[in-house]
Amino acid sequence: MADLQDDLHASPGVDGLEGLDDLGELVEDPFAATPYTPVTDPGAAPLERARALLAAHPVADGYCGLPWALRRLPWYDLELGESDLDTDVPRLREGGVGAVFWALHLPEGLAGDRAVGATLEQLDLVRTVVAAHSEGLRLAHTAGEVADVRHRGRVAVLLGPAGAAALGDCLGILRSLHALGLRVLTLSGASWASEAGLTRFGEEVIREMNRLGVIADLSGASEQTVRRAFAASRAPVLFTRSAARALRPHPANLPDDLLAGLGAAKGLCLVPLTAEQTGPSLRDVADHLDHVRALAGPECVGLSGTYDAGTAHPRELPDATGYPHLIAELLRRGWPESDVALLTWGNVQRVLRGADFTARAAQRRREPSTARIAELDG
Amino acid sequence: MSAVSSLAEARELLRDFPVVDGHNDLPWALREQVRYDLAARDIAGPQNTHLHTDIPRLREGGVGAQFWSVYVRADLPDPVPATLEQIDCVRQLLDRYPADLAPALTAADMEAARAEGRIASLMGAEGGHSIADSLGTLRGLYALGVRYMTLTHNDNVAWADSATDEPRVGGLSAFGREVVAEMNRLGMLVDLSHVAATTMRDALDASAAPVIFSHSSARAVCDHPRNIPDDVLERLPANGGVAMVTFVPKFVLQAAVDWTAAADENMRAHGFHHLDTTAEAMKVHRAFEERNPRPVATAATVADHLDHMREAAGIDHLGIGGDYDGTAFTPDGLNDVSGYPNLIAELLHRGWSRTDLAKLTWQNAVRVLGAAEDVARDLRATRAPSNATIGQLDG
Numbered sequence: 001m002a003d004l005q006d007d008l009h010a011s012p013g014v015d016g017l018e019g020l021d022d023l024g025e026l027v028e029d030p031f032a033a034t035p036y037t038p039v040t041d042p043g044a045a046p047l048e049r050a051r052a053l054l055a056a057h058p059v060a061d062g063y064c065g066l067p068w069a070l071r072r073l074p075w076y077d078l079e080l081g082e083s084d085l086d087t088d089v090p091r092l093r094e095g096g097v098g099a100v101f102w103a104l105h106l107p108e109g110l111a112g113d114r115a116v117g118a119t120l121e122q123l124d125l126v127r128t129v130v131a132a133h134s135e136g137l138r139l140a141h142t143a144g145e146v147a148d149v150r151h152r153g154r155v156a157v158l159l160g161p162a163g164a165a166a167l168g169d170c171l172g173i174l175r176s177l178h179a180l181g182l183r184v185l186t187l188s189g190a191s192w193a194s195e196a197g198l199t200r201f202g203e204e205v206i207r208e209m210n211r212l213g214v215i216a217d218l219s220g221a222s223e224q225t226v227r228r229a230f231a232a233s234r235a236p237v238l239f240t241r242s243a244a245r246a247l248r249p250h251p252a253n254l255p256d257d258l259l260a261g262l263g264a265a266k267g268l269c270l271v272p273l274t275a276e277q278t279g280p281s282l283r284d285v286a287d288h289l290d291h292v293r294a295l296a297g298p299e300c301v302g303l304s305g306t307y308d309a310g311t312a313h314p315r316e317l318p319d320a321t322g323y324p325h326l327i328a329e330l331l332r333r334g335w336p337e338s339d340v341a342l343l344t345w346g347n348v349q350r351v352l353r354g355a356d357f358t359a360r361a362a363q364r365r366r367e368p369s370t371a372r373i374a375e376l377d378g
Numbered sequence: 379m380s381a382v383s384s385l386a387e388a389r390e391l392l393r394d395f396p397v398v399d400g401h402n403d404l405p406w407a408l409r410e411q412v413r414y415d416l417a418a419r420d421i422a423g424p425q426n427t428h429l430h431t432d433i434p435r436l437r438e439g440g441v442g443a444q445f446w447s448v449y450v451r452a453d454l455p456d457p458v459p460a461t462l463e464q465i466d467c468v469r470q471l472l473d474r475y476p477a478d479l480a481p482a483l484t485a486a487d488m489e490a491a492r493a494e495g496r497i498a499s500l501m502g503a504e505g506g507h508s509i510a511d512s513l514g515t516l517r518g519l520y521a522l523g524v525r526y527m528t529l530t531h532n533d534n535v536a537w538a539d540s541a542t543d544e545p546r547v548g549g550l551s552a553f554g555r556e557v558v559a560e561m562n563r564l565g566m567l568v569d570l571s572h573v574a575a576t577t578m579r580d581a582l583d584a585s586a587a588p589v590i591f592s593h594s595s596a597r598a599v600c601d602h603p604r605n606i607p608d609d610v611l612e613r614l615p616a617n618g619g620v621a622m623v624t625f626v627p628k629f630v631l632q633a634a635v636d637w638t639a640a641a642d643e644n645m646r647a648h649g650f651h652h653l654d655t656t657a658e659a660m661k662v663h664r665a666f667e668e669r670n671p672r673p674v675a676t677a678a679t680v681a682d683h684l685d686h687m688r689e690a691a692g693i694d695h696l697g698i699g700g701d702y703d704g705t706a707f708t709p710d711g712l713n714d715v716s717g718y719p720n721l722i723a724e725l726l727h728r729g730w731s732r733t734d735l736a737k738l739t740w741q742n743a744v745r746v747l748g749a750a751e752d753v754a755r756d757l758r759a760t761r762a763p764s765n766a767t768i769g770q771l772d773g
Contacts, residue, residue: 121514125514175470372413
């Protein structure tokens with residue numbers, strides 16, 4: 001596949017969007033204001049169209065478990081790849097991936113006292129690995145940096161989600177992790193974000209996340225937490241790994257009313273490509289995408305490969321190289337090209353931009369929070 | 379030369395070559411006093427009743443660069459999160475006082491801050507417990523801006539002996555040497571204050587970069603384990619490092635060392651731990667103090683150390699590390715961070731030249747950080763980040 005850089009001038013849609021950066025906070029939803037310019041020939045074969053579309057609007061993949069998987073493979077070369085793992089740079093390029101969130105989730109047993117230190121180690125590992133593959137990967141922290149990395153023909157790596165336990169119940173640690181690059185935090189697995197919902201401290205965590213530009217991930221959070229986060233967060237929220245519960249009863253999948261609520265809150269549901277959550281075939285994944293798009297809206301659905309996270313994938317989607325086939329299926333089902341472009345790239349960019357805007361505005365309004373869990377949740 | 383004219387000359391000298399101070403515990407004081415409510419201790423104005431440190435007194439003291447300590451107690455169940463909080467505190471201070479405090483990560487940043495008339499602000503971690511035996515965590519602290527790490531605090535870590543604990547590994551273990559090597563690769567200064575003399579010698583053997591003592595004085599002048607023995611001071615010229623003299627009376631004045639030992643003994647005799655600060659324990663302590671007046675150190679006491687350290691290590695290997703807000707008592711004349719000119723005046727009085735004093739206050743410390751950066755640049759070209767574990771190396 002051609003270097004993404006070479007396709008830049010064939011993507012006026014993306015070029016046009018970059019210009020909106022300057023308008024900043026005047027624009028509620030940059031995508032609504034930009035008419036979509038098609039990049040494919042409607043008469044061409046679906047797979048050919050899918051590849052052309054991904055060249056202009058690559059996949060921003062919402063979850064990759066590589067950091068933890070690499071702990072036992074320190075010699076791993078992401079340029080060469082190997083059959084042991086799902087992810088390497090050639091396969092990301094072949095699959096049309098332009099950005100990936102690298103998860104810093106820890107195994108259950110580590111969620112206790114050692115979570116902060118283990119998260120620091122994960123962050124260090126990601127920085128080391130990305131620095132060692134600078135021809136293929138670059139770290140990115142904002143929507144602008146993601147676009148910049150793409151213009152340089154690299155795959156953008158974003159840091160997160162990390163689990164709530166990584167905060168050690170302390171906002172100072174949240175700020176330090178943000179300074180180290182963390183951009184997504186999953187609101188589950190802590191006393192302040194539990195099955196019972198968000199505590200007062202939990203709400204303060206969300207306000208501080210908004211101030212910093214750390215996006216809330218609600219996959220795996222309790223329904224009470226989800227509903228409270230919809231209301232409390234000024235920035236768009238994410239579900240990094242959630243499909244439709246109406247189609248498959250997995251606890252992390254979303255019931256229809258939450259999907260509708262997500263649409264109203266202009267959040268983003270990233271549908272995982274896992275047999276467990278979406279089903280054993282590519283068509284199952286497409287069914288989930290149809291469903292989420294119908295209920296939450298085309299600007300609130302995205303993709304989450306969930307590769308290297310120790311879970312089985314649909315037959316036709318064993319690794320990132322399957323994305324063009326999935327996109328071809330959606331085009332066959334009649335998805336307008338503009339909706340596919342939102343699914344792959346545009347929606348994630350919108351959420352990143354929303355987080356940036358919210359942070360900039362909040363930093364003028366709010367001091368760093370000194371609230372402590374003992375004071376608020378006592 | 380009269381005392382008055384020396385003080386005027388000291389102030390003038392500090393305008394050109396301000397003090398780089400190696401160790402200040404303001405972040406810990408803010409944590410303990412107000413749980414980081416920085417508005418409750420606004421250091422833009424005088425905080426004399428609560429703190430040794432505020433911006434007006436830093437300015438009056440001629441401070442041009444400060445290593446803020448991100449110390450945390452070693453007996454916390456997990457010191458890593460607390461260290462991140464301390465780092466956040468320093469970053470918040472930098473955000474709050476941008477006209478006075480300049481974030482600094484390199485020697486060049488320090489020079490730029492001096493040129494702008496701002497106080498270069500660096501961070502130092504005090505004790506290997508802050509990395510929890512993890513080189514990944516060490517790199518995390520470096521990425522957050524930490525530019526030195528004291529290998530131990532008052533207690534041993536598994537890979538290095540402290541000066542104030544029972545000898546265990548006899549200096550640095552194999553993993554301890556790997557920590558030093560990784561610090562060299564990063565460009566993080568190896569700080570040998572607080573460590574055992576055996577650890578000092580092992581670290582000097584292991585380090586490819588100059589080391590520092592962020593706050594330690596001379597053992598030959600005052601026999602306390604926190605001070606530096608002569609054989610170690612004598613190795614600094616070959617290593618290129620810098621020993622930053624500290625002011626803490628119970629380390630620098632023999633009478634204060636003896637007095638503190640007697641006071642501690644008195645506490646134990648009454649059934650209290652010697653650091654107990656409960657009302658009952660303090661009553662016992664105050665009674666002792668009434669019977670036995672506390673010996674008072676002065677700027678001359680500290681100058682005695684510097685005179686000796688200069689003999690042992692040479693003028694190019696001296697610096698200053700006051701330990702303000704990290705110690706309950708301070709010498710007369712060096713009561714808080716406004717006091718440095720009194721020390722410089724005392725040294726002028728003793729015949730130290732302006733060239734010598736510029737090295738002591740500013741040039742040596744800046745040179746050492748720059749040298750560590752140079753070593754790191756070379757090492758990074760040939761060595762990958764180490765992921766060795768203590769289990770692998772120390773068994």
